[in-house]
Amino acid sequence: MPAISKKGQHMPQSPIRKLVPYAELAYSRGKTVYHLNIGQPDIKTPEIALDAVRVHSLDILAYTRSEGSDKYRAKIADYYSKHDIQVTKDNIIVTTGGSEALMFAFGSVMDTDDEIIIPEPFYANYNGFSTASGVNIVPVISKIEDNFALPPIEEFEKLITPKTKAILICNPGNPTGYLYSKEEIGKLADIVKKHDLFLISDEVYREFAYDGIAHYSIMQEEGIADHAIMIDSVSKRYSMCGARIGCLVSKNKEVINTALKFAQARLSPPTLAQIASEAALQTPQSYFDGVIEEYVERRNTLISELEKIDGVKVAKPKGAFYCIVELPVKNSDAFAQWLLESFDVDGETVMVAPAAGFYSTPGVGLNQIRIAYVLNQESLIKAVSILKEALKVYKD
Template sequence: MPSISNKGTQMPSSPIRKLVPYAEDAKKRGTKVFHLNIGQPDIKTPQVALDAVKNNNIKTLSYARSEGSEEYRIKLANYYKKNNIYVSANNIIATTGGSEALLFTIGSITDPGDEIIIPEPFYANYNGFSTASGVKVVPVISKIEDNFALPKIEDFEKLITKKTKAILICNPGNPTGYLYSKEEIEKLKQIVLKHDLFLIADEVYREFTYDGLQHTSIMSLDGLEQNAIVIDSVSKRYSMCGARIGCIVSKNDDFIATAIKFAQARLSPPTYALIASEAALETPQSYFDDVKAEYVERRNTLIKELQKIDGVKVANPKGAFYCVAELPVKDTDDFAQWILEKFNDNNETVMVAPASGFYSTEGEGKNQIRMAYVLNKKDLIRSVEILKEALKQYNS
């Protein structure tokens, strides 16, 4: 029998999606499942984006340019300018989602055996993308007790080797909701300049910052022109996860020229999705103001309800729409499966993401879960009620 590759064997399962079969079985049994496991917003997609696809008069659905149309990238550069990021269309490559942007980036700057330092817990697919490229993730652990703040610079420096090619952050963070301050971004700037590394920032949640705090993009700092790479996407910003349009942004010409070769190899991003994404750039600021206000209320509701449960510790997110909670259980992988497979409360249950899949350090996050507050407040309150009852039964 032909054998599977070592790389394929080592490819991690998604902590977000691996429990889907259990959720589907629960639904077949007539159980309602509240999905807190995945960042799929229930916010409506801007109508202007939907109308652009619905009302277009395309006769032949042809390939787009590998890097995305120039018109789209010019408009995208104008969007960035409004966010204090000064780039041109030539600094941007449109990709099939932020996922492809990460794959192209890792492929362009690393060789098999190289290393990328990432503060953990981190977006689970960083592990997958790195494994697919033969790259080693070197974690630097942030703690729930510190609200997942940036670890000390000394913690980064002691991990840097000749094989280190980059530091990767998500800002605001998935799964923690942590928002890096300008001072923290400046510290990362100094370390990548000192050691001649790339600094990659996944900034797909840029619009969602709370409590009067502002997002600082790595592209807004002077002196990082050759080191900074931004990963972006329309998925969360416009509630357009299904469009699968993202982009790479960098002022490093050699990097962009290399990434374009990866883009050419996969031909082009999807044409209809590019049309929708270009139209979405016309979305008024009022849309984001309303969405942001809604997420603040949802965050406050979820945190308040979780804090009522004995033995639960929860970080207070300052951005994105996720939080990490520590539960009074030994293994949340087992608990998350059990709550779908063997538990319901009045024919209702919840689906959460075990947090161990957001760590690469063995044994870390075993008693934590990630929750996405992408449901309305009533459903969030009910979800926590179910979680509370489930914990009672699970620990009895």
């Protein structure tokens, strides 16, 4: 039998999706499963975006430009200007989701065996993107005791080698919900300038900032235009995960020109999804005000319920819709599988994402899970009550 590539063998499974067969088994047994494992918002997609697809007048579903349509990119630039981010359409490459934008960024600024420093825990697919690109992640650990704040800059400096090409952050963070401050972004800006590195910021959760704290983008930071690469997506902002439209944004012309070559190789982003995404830019602020209010209430409910469970530690998120929870178990992978295979309360159970997959350091995060609070408050309360009962009887 022909051999599978080493890259393929090393490609990590998704910690979010790998338990799906066990969830399907639970369904087959008639169980109800509360999904706390995946960041699929239950908020309705803006009607204006759906209507744009329903009533389009296209006769041919043709290719668009590899970098995305001029009209859409110009409107994205206008959207950013409202958030104090001054860019033009020529600074933007439209991509097939934020995932492709990250792949383009990795391919544009790093070669095989180069290194990228990422505070962990981090979005699990960063592991996959790095493996696919032949790039090595060098983690710097943030801690639940510090609410996953930016680690001291000295910890970053210790890790920089001649192979280091970039630092990557997610702001607000998946899976931690941490929102980096202007001061923290300034510290990162100083270090990338000092060591001539790129600063890549995954900002797909920009609108999801709580407690009156404003999101601060790396594109607002002065003096790092040639270092800054921003990753964005419509997926969470407009509850349009299935549209698969994102973008890479940079004022560095060489980065944009290089990313464009990767974009040309895959031809173009999806046409209908761009039409929907362009229309979504007209979504009124009232939509976001309502969404933020809802997520703040969900967050507060979730944290309050979790803090009632003995032995559980939880970091309070300042953005996005995730939190990391430390459980009194040795292995959350085994616990998550057990919940689906062997436990229920009156025919109901919960599905969580084991957090070890959000780290690249072996053995870290084994007793943690990520919870996505994308369910309504009643369901969140029910799900946490099931989790509480499960912890009472679970044996490692």
